[in-house]
Amino acid sequence: MLEDSNNNWVIETKNLSKMYGPHLALDGLNLQIPRGAVGVLGPNGAGKSTLFKCILGLIQITSGSGKVLGFDIQKEGEKIRSKIGYMPEYDALDPGLSAIDQVRYAGEILGMNTDVATQRAHEVLEYVGLKDQRYRKIDTFSTGMKQATKLACALIHDPEILICDEPTNGLDKRARKFMLDTLRRTAEEGERTVLLSSHVMDDVQEVCSSILMIYKGKVVLQKKIDELVNQVEKEIEITIWGGASIMETQLIDNGYKVRRLGRILRVTLMDDNTIIGILKIAAECKVQVRQLKEYQPDLEDIFLLIMDKLGEEIKGTSDLMTPKHIGGN
Ligand SMILES: Nc1ncnc2c1ncn2[C@@H]1O[C@H](COP(=O)(O)OP(=O)(O)O)[C@@H](O)[C@H]1O
Ligand SMILES: [Mg+2]
Structure with a gap:
């Protein structure tokens, strides 16, 4: 048992703000994220990707502070990134490489030697369902296969925390189910912390035990899903x-x-x-x-009730993808 309850948080931020020029993208976030699978929900432009980049120490925060596994996000980004697997929102793959080379390369960047990286690349590609396609070039891959390759890259070093930014974007039904099943398995079997962002409530419901809802750079809700459903x-x-x-x-x-x-x-x-x-x-x-x-209202209903209180007129989470919401004003 840990003596200090503060040590239980995997990720903690205090008054964390991020500005892009004059634009306030994250507005004084105070987060305490426990171990487990957390769904990060919010409309386009809410600040989900920005939050992830701040946690990873990839972009400079404007004010406040944050810790990941006890490491300072402003000073110890490299240490943090060695413990986190990150699946970015946008395509980060080299289309000219085979999947096995791409994933091994991700390991080598993190400092693994070639032999270890190669062995791990085979293991993780099998884990994400690409065993038979691992020697194929990425430019021949479907969106689902590319997303799976990105996940394999994120898992190469067996990270304690996995951050997946909109992992189901552009996936068909079957690929989406496989992705969500794999993420749930990763969280459950490895007792890892998985942060999964989405604008779709269903995705979150299938994988996560708690949700964090962001709206215009602010946290509007952080709760265990069980508690949320009972409260309504x-x-x-x-x-x-x-x-x-x-x-x-x-x-x-x-x-x-x-x-x-x-x-x-x-x-x-x-x-x-x-x-x-x-x-x-x-x-x-x-x-x-x-x-x-x-x-019994489901999570989608709850999400709509919350959006209603925030003054957003939407009929379903799918509406959050409409251009009206892009840009996050
Ligand atoms: N590199 C950037 N430069 C300027 N503004 C940005 C940049 N990245 C994001 N933003 C703005 O910050 C806000 C949050 O964006 P983002 O974190 O990408 O939201 P989400 O991932 O929830 O869609 C949006 O208003 C977006 O336009
Ligand atoms: Mg985003």
């Missing part, structure tokens, strides 16, 4: 036939909280009388209730 109010979902808008108005006028999705109404469960109250109003409005069930 339950709803009664009714599917009705005819008069959905009248029913919605009546419910609201009677003090119920309602979310309407066409013929489906979700009414916040307040107490034991909620269901009887809903049915009474339905009878008064002369609408037919086709189905009534308890609805």
